[in-house]
Amino acid sequence: MSAKNSVMVFIEQNNSKVADVSLELVSEGKKLADKLGVALDAVAIGYNLEKEVEVLGHYGCNTVFYINDERLSHFTSVPYAKTIVEIIKKHEPQIVLFGATTTGRDVAPRVASELKCGLTADCTELQIGEYKLKSKVYKNTLLQIRPAFGGNIVATIVSPESMPSMATVREGVMKMAEPDTSKEVELVSEKCGLDDSDFMTEVIEVMIEEKNVDLKSANIIVSAGMGAATPEGLELVKKLANTLGGEVGASRPVVDSGIIDRDHQVGQTGLTVRPNLYIACGISGQIQHRAGMAEAKRIIAINNDPDAPIFNIAHYGIVGDVNDIINRMIKAYKARA
Amino acid sequence: MSLQIIVMVKQVPDTHNVSGDAMKPDGTVNRAVLPAIFNPEDLNALEEAIKIKETIGGKITAITMGPPNAVKILKECLYRGVDDVVLVSDRKFAGADTLATSYALKCAIEKVEKYDLVLCGRQAIDGDTAQVGPQIAEKLNINQLTCVSEIVEVNETDITIKRSIENGHEFLKSNMPVLLTVTNEANEPRTPSAKLAVAYKNISGKTSDESYDDEYLESGIDDPISYIKEWNVESINADPQLCGLSGSPTKVKKVQSVVLTASDVKQIQNTDEGIAELINELTEEHIIG
Numbered sequence A: 001m002s003a004k005n006s007v008m009v010f011i012e013q014n015n016s017k018v019a020d021v022s023l024e025l026v027s028e029g030k031k032l033a034d035k036l037g038v039a040l041d042a043v044a045i046g047y048n049l050e051k052e053v054e055v056l057g058h059y060g061c062n063t064v065f066y067i068n069d070e071r072l073s074h075f076t077s078v079p080y081a082k083t084i085v086e087i088i089k090k091h092e093p094q095i096v097l098f099g100a101t102t103t104g105r106d107v108a109p110r111v112a113s114e115l116k117c118g119l120t121a122d123c124t125e126l127q128i129g130e131y132k133l134k135s136k137v138y139k140n141t142l143l144q145i146r147p148a149f150g151g152n153i154v155a156t157i158v159s160p161e162s163m164p165s166m167a168t169v170r171e172g173v174m175k176m177a178e179p180d181t182s183k184e185v186e187l188v189s190e191k192c193g194l195d196d197s198d199f200m201t202e203v204i205e206v207m208i209e210e211k212n213v214d215l216k217s218a219n220i221i222v223s224a225g226m227g228a229a230t231p232e233g234l235e236l237v238k239k240l241a242n243t244l245g246g247e248v249g250a251s252r253p254v255v256d257s258g259i260i261d262r263d264h265q266v267g268q269t270g271l272t273v274r275p276n277l278y279i280a281c282g283i284s285g286q287i288q289h290r291a292g293m294a295e296a297k298r299i300i301a302i303n304n305d306p307d308a309p310i311f312n313i314a315h316y317g318i319v320g321d322v323n324d325i326i327n328r329m330i331k332a333y334k335a336r337a
Numbered sequence B: 001m002s003l004q005i006i007v008m009v010k011q012v013p014d015t016h017n018v019s020g021d022a023m024k025p026d027g028t029v030n031r032a033v034l035p036a037i038f039n040p041e042d043l044n045a046l047e048e049a050i051k052i053k054e055t056i057g058g059k060i061t062a063i064t065m066g067p068p069n070a071v072k073i074l075k076e077c078l079y080r081g082v083d084d085v086v087l088v089s090d091r092k093f094a095g096a097d098t099l100a101t102s103y104a105l106k107c108a109i110e111k112v113e114k115y116d117l118v119l120c121g122r123q124a125i126d127g128d129t130a131q132v133g134p135q136i137a138e139k140l141n142i143n144q145l146t147c148v149s150e151i152v153e154v155n156e157t158d159i160t161i162k163r164s165i166e167n168g169h170e171f172l173k174s175n176m177p178v179l180l181t182v183t184n185e186a187n188e189p190r191t192p193s194a195k196l197a198v199a200y201k202n203i204s205g206k207t208s209d210e211s212y213d214d215e216y217l218e219s220g221i222d223d224p225i226s227y228i229k230e231w232n233v234e235s236i237n238a239d240p241q242l243c244g245l246s247g248s249p250t251k252v253k254k255v256q257s258v259v260l261t262a263s264d265v266k267q268i269q270n271t272d273e274g275i276a277e278l279i280n281e282l283t284e285e286h287i288i289g
């Protein structure tokens, strides 16, 4: 049986399947829990999820608190928030992690508000460390690290007096551990204490659309930044991706300008990717973009400004006009020995 | 009876257009070079409010918490057709995190007393937290609908919206009162009206303690306001302990300016030969097939 002060992960499910981001957070949460010498627990809310949550054990989860109710089969804000608050009050974890998904970003602030605890959005790194405030020293507190202020600074946020400390993390930011199928999770059923009046939102219809791009599993990504955001530049980026058998990525301003779909955005507020090859075309390399691609195995940077920060993390740098260089690459690929 | 709509707007530094001199040589942020702008998605929230007013009628109040110069965005609201505006400003709010911010804004909204809809932007571009909206909803003890990309139907008792989610979208319905956070997919915000811009050009702020009584709520929508209401900690009946730094559980432990260490980047010549060599190298290493 688990004890107080655990690290807890909110488990998200899509059509009853545990979301990748939740498995990533269980993997990361396990590391934090080990460092603190505490248990790693989870809270799962939904309907008929007993089988699905078994996988949590494979990633190091000790106990999953499970609330099973047909009315909870689809996410809505108030019932989920109230349920999570009840679980936190009952089991008193010291850290609670949520995916920075539309669900996590909807429910986590509501939970934090009710518990009056700290919440840090979109963390790119989590650590356990010390925080000193005047004469007080807080040991073993959660250090929540995220870029801020246009990416010119990286801030370390703490909420040392808050029980619990809460953070959201985007999908792909934390690495999923290798599953160990011999490990089992303890399933603890919890009562659903909700009234019908808590169900304030009526779900009329849910429409699932297939994504038109799967950046996360692409081996090669060719990404367009503002330096390649001309019609010709974008055509060439697509052509290069096609030629190499890769996918097209983009920086945020390119997505914001509407010329490419949001599913293509790489970075802190987009996707975190780890392809074998990432080709950054006309991307300056601000930290929010780097947060999403710095762990690519090989990075080629193409930029006409030799001082662009992207060159500092690239393995190969080519200074020059993006159209020129892409044309040369396509030509060279087709002619290769 | 017509709808009472409150729109929450925020003035933010234009972090999307940070230039090289945003950082001072000593590693601190040079706020002076960052222009202050109307948070983009708050304009989308405002646009939805105006559209609702145009179709079924209503009264729109815009509220911002910020420094005195945030009246600039309140004037922008008036130029677009908002009926009343409030600046919540006090030194005691300084250093507020999202929890302390949402507490102060909740107190301000309660001073308005009656509301059917509270509209926020999905997120503010200074931090992209998207936390303040849901936190206000919790503190007001009302329902919330986030990431709204379309208002499908609205009448005087309930609202139906389309919500964007990772793998598609959903249609949700809620009774009022309810808080919505609106995304930039929802609309293309209108530009200010020249006529209103002239009418409100010289309007300025005035500290006021008056509350929103029935008379105000019934007053004609077309009566132009004569000053921008300014409220402080006392006038919104907020507990100073819960405001600003003292009401903020999160603290900044440290900030580091980003220093990139020069890496061992291999310079590839931008010539046919240079690039062919790179492609061959990557092929040999099976990075590309």
Ligand SMILES: Cc1cc2nc3c(=O)[nH]c(=O)nc-3n(C[C@H](O)[C@H](O)[C@H](O)COP(=O)(O)OP(=O)(O)OC[C@H]3O[C@@H](n4cnc5c(N)ncnc54)[C@H](O)[C@@H]3O)c2cc1C
Residues within 6 Å of the ligand: A149, A150, A151, A224, A225, A226, A227, A228, A250, A251, A252, A253, A254, A265, A266, A267, A268, A269, A270, A271, A281, A282, A283, A284, A285, A286, A287, A288, A289, A292, A302, A303, A304, A305, A308, A320, A321, A322, A323, B015, B016, B125, B126, B127, B128
């Ligand atoms: C809270 C927050 C979250 C953010 N999240 C993200 C995110 O998830 N993803 C993201 O990408 N950004 C994000 N950003 C934005 C980020 O800070 C940068 O603004 C953005 O990454 C810059 O995009 P860019 O490099 O395409 O454009 P720019 O910075 O405009 O760079 C364009 C580059 O192209 C080069 N160039 C121009 N013309 C040519 C040419 N003809 N040939 C070759 N090179 C050329 C220029 O030298 C320049 O380096 C975020 C910002 C904030 C504040």
Ligand SMILES: Nc1ncnc2c1ncn2[C@@H]1O[C@H](COP(=O)(O)O)[C@@H](O)[C@H]1O
Residues within 6 Å of the ligand: B008, B009, B010, B039, B041, B042, B063, B064, B065, B066, B098, B101, B105, B119, B120, B121, B122, B123, B124, B125, B127, B128, B129, B130, B131, B132, B133
């Ligand atoms: N100081 C503020 N004054 C008014 N509204 C705010 C303020 N801060 C946040 N909001 C609202 O809350 C939304 C989300 O903000 P944030 O949580 O900072 O991303 C914004 O789009 C605004 O609608």
